[in-house]
Amino acid sequence: MSTQQARAGTFRRLLRQPLTLFCLAFLGLQVLVALAAPLIAPYGPTELSVADKLQGPSADHWLGTDDLGRDTLSRLIYGTRTALLASGESVAIGLLLGVSLGLFVGYRGGWWDRIGMRVADVMQSIPALLLALALVAVLGNGLGNAMLAVGFIFAVSFMRITRAVVLAEREKLYVDAARVLGLRPVLVMFRQVLPNVSPPLIVQASIALGTALLIEATLSFLGVGVDTSQVSWGAMLDASRQHVAEHPLLAILPGLAITLSVLVFNLLGDGLRDAGSPRSAGSARPAKETTPDTTTVTETGDPTGIGPAALTDLTPDPATPAADPDQKEPRPALTKAPARVAATAPAAPADALLRVDGLTVTDPGGAQLVSDVTFHINRGETFGLVGESGCGKSITASAILGLLPKGVTVASGSIRLQDTELAGLTGEPLRRVRGGRIGMVFQDPGSALSPVHTVGRQLTDAIRAHSDLNSAQATERAAELLGLVGVPAPRQRLKDYPHQFSGGMAQRVVIAGALACDPELLIADEPTTALDVTIQAQVLDLLASLRERLSMSLLLITHDLGVVADSCDRIAVMYAGQIAEQRTVLDAFAQPRHPYTEALLAAVPHHGSGDEPLATIPGRVPPAWDWPQGCRFNPRCSYATDGCRTTPVPIDIDGVRCLRAAELQLAGAR
Template identity: 65%
Template sequence: MSDAAALPSLAPVQAANDDNARAPRRSRWRLLSQPFALLPAAFLLLVVICAIGAPWLAPYDPFTPSLRHRLEPPGAAFWLGTDDLGRDMLSRVIFGARTALQASLQSVSIGVLLGVSLGLLAGYVGGWLDRIAMRLADVMQSIPAVLLALALISVLGKGLGNAMLAVGLIFAVSFMRITRAVVLAERERLYVDAARVLGLRPGAIMLRQILPNISGPLIVQASISLGTALLIEAMLSFLGVGAESTQISWGAMLETARQFQSEQPLLPLVPGVAITLTVLSFNLLGDALRDAMLPGGPTRKAPSPVIAASGIADAAMDAPRATPPDALLVVRGLTVRAGAQGTESELVSGISLHLRRGEVLGLVGESGCGKSMTANAILDLLPAGAHIAAGSVRLGDTELVGLGDEALRHIRGGRIGMVFQDPNAALSPVHTIGVQLCDIIRAHRSLSHTQARARAVELLTLVGVPDATRRMQDFPHQFSGGMAQRVVIAGALACDPELLIADEPTTALDVTIQAQVLDLLAELRERLGMSILLITHDLGVVADLCDRVAVMYAGQIVEEGPVRDTLSAPRHPYTAALLHAMPRGEAGEGALSTIAGRVPPAWAWPHGCRFHPRCTHATAACSVGPVPLADGVRCIRIDELREVHA
């Protein structure tokens, strides 16, 4: 990479306009712009000041009795009056703030530590761990919180510490449920797949990728739980099982005031108002945090369509083909299925292809043909419910199908890099570019932070990001689409992979930036000598960049061959239809050619040739039985059509 700086700039226009494309960072003071947040925040700040500065702010010793001033009303000497032992109520309320905050922070901290940790594991790992955690949560939440706290206190003993430990265990169940629910949705995000492709360990993905992105709802829940914890502590102290006699609790003050309410009616008002206002402030601040951190309310991921398979389409048995001696990637008979056992659908059927070292193979077809599913299957990144039912995927001498998670982690990012079509979705929005690139590099190499940072700057320079050192501090939203895609490519190249899988890397970009990214991939291929599997539906891109092309339709390869031969003389009707549907930029009033119909869903693959319902050359024989891939084409009328085109 020492000659990275010698690469010519591939994006002069992009570099000039990139600063204009940056979005401002989210204001740290956005919360204070909400009027309903200022008042509770100010009151809680006052409570914190009282708790910290109680020895200096309290006008009297809160523990020293004075029977001469017993049950005095509010006045000049005692602003809030005195209790049954003549102790100053204002001083006791100030010292009570310390106990209230200590108890709240202690219980919520226990709940967050235990609940978030278990929720992360249950949501990300799933399986038996998830089932056990949820059954435990069901049991604990079936018991009223106060009764459960009293039961735990009876085992652990009285005292504020034990009481808050019991409350913290109750909170842990709520935090675990919330964390698990958010992680279940977040783990399906593209940036998590990108982190797995780049070889980050599961622990790093959970703590450094997922956790910062789910912090919003957890912070909101924690702020509301602080008020709930304070209320529970006051309740337990009111019952005599919370704070000890050496501690001042608003709940214990309320119990004492209840006994002497007939002699001094205002006595219960002081601790009651303190409890009410503090709990209300925590709740109002939690609502404000929710509005500030989760604008529009919590979003719900759209449910995936349920695959109700009526049966698996018959798969053709393709004739075995010789593998070139310099093949880097060899896929044989790859079949991916999804759905319940007995009613599965084939998403990908018997895919066989190979990729030589230093070669670019284009995988083309309409949306829904299985291109991305094939790439995900190669890296074992299939969505939940899908699995590899048959086939082999070999990278050099390594069989990837059935490989363990730890071994796959070294393959992903180390030997195989991947570029997704939406760069902003593939980057974590809460981390700087420098942090994300350094995490990738250090996941595979034993480098110090300084060395990893230098390598990250080198990679950004290699892919044409101007002023790479400064831009390491920027967040993904501060990059335009083209520059963000360059960052994703830099991450994919972090550990010098042998194979780069580019899944429609230019779809989300405008035409000018598309050309720059494609030129960048061509430059990197020549300079680094890596192989590229390019997934696209643009035959123009294939013609410019690829050496060979494989055409997919309805989960099958229907034609494969050199780009020049395949595009100049297509042998399968589907390939010919794709070529005719390409816009040619010619002047004229003729309508653009289209392919009638659409790609059928996976649970309704047609029998026989899967393209025959849309094919203008189809005959009754095309729907009789499976059609094998012979001589690089899957069509029983290949000889007849060759004569027709001739």
């Protein structure tokens, strides 16, 4: 969105807030009075006239005079300049120092956060006014020194507030999305996180303006604020103390000015916060979902996507005994003795694009979230990673991209993108990989896009992070990307905010961002979650067509076997942080060799009479700190033996992690 359009949206929201408009008008009047003080003040602020002292309102002195004959109206006008200058100076210092430090320690965390908060605790343990008086005593009297002291006090408050909101904001998906796109940490902090945490800072800044005015008035009232050459409302109150009985306006007028100014400052923050945020626009609605001409929509009555058409080529081999249709739980045919299990996984080709070898990821407590995961992805291939929630699919993807949560680390193993080792990669080399060579599509497009930036801004940031294009060229490239993923009227939609897109269109925007710099590998983590069936088909067809058109590889993470059947070449079934089975989709669906794969296939809804109950897998995936001994699936497996419960199970040369893989004859997809 252009600057003019952003301002127009803010202005429209302001028009719906009359109280905010009044506060802005009052503040604008004060600024005008302060700037034009020499022109509109009838007398100089320090001009004495002893003969006219303590006069009441008259034609010569509209608001009377003080004990030295100085014009009260003129001093109020010049006092406005002092009040605004003092408040603005102190709050500017507080914002610059406090927000920068709070953003840094909140985003970085760790020792930076601990040290920063200990310093803030010490500073805030001292009363603000007492600290200001101490700093003024050290630096000397004067408005500049007084407000410098107040600015340091405000910096601590702004730091704590910024740090608190950043701690929550940094865990949101759009921050990970910005890191995946390859934005430098400074850009992530100041261009992504800071605008999203600005609403509470706006409110705090408005409160601080009023507080600064009160502190300045208090210091001037005590005689340690402005010097004799300047005028302050606080100093006017101090001068009026001895003459309140005979001339009450001397105290009422500056007191009223202070009260109204503080009230306006406090009310203004809430209004500006609401007007400046596009999320407060209640009338904005997502655009109606449209089907782009470049996308083929697959309509099916099967909500899983697994229907007769999807599984036409997944018919079991005729040599495989068919299950008895009258037997609800077919048992396997057994051979005389179990086959020996090899301790090595299938070898990856030398030219594989991505090779994950023996990946083990642990949490801060030492529990293995992912254990000895090995797989590879060939060039131009769609590889599926499937399993229930909690099986380690997303953690594996996060390890590939270096996006593991704080405290979660790669304990062992290798992650190689061609000749680049990604495990342990940090800093600038990792940033060049993110977005430049690997893109990622997150499962929730609404969370993966920053709500306070237009999609054009977010796409151009990603493009410019990996190229030398100027702003105009990056905008042109962003429009091309939106057109590539099938967003209608792409140039116009660049100006829209994420909340103005429907779910399917927002997911297309996320895909466009992932493709911004032509990655070699695209990771799609549950890309069709929360989308209706028709839009799911559109997104899947779009990913497939983009993979072919751009000659990239695709890692598809999902728990939907219909998506796997429709999109993937090979599949790795994960359970409890391990690869249970890794084979081609055709082989895994037609002749599964791990009981977990069979159970997943049996639990998929299928066309039938409608009277047959839906199959389920008993129990649930255990937490990482409570993995079972032996085969991790054994508590839920109807084929488990005593050996399965006690013997660690490596993955065999055929890609199956099951002691009884050679003797079981499992049912394939129906």
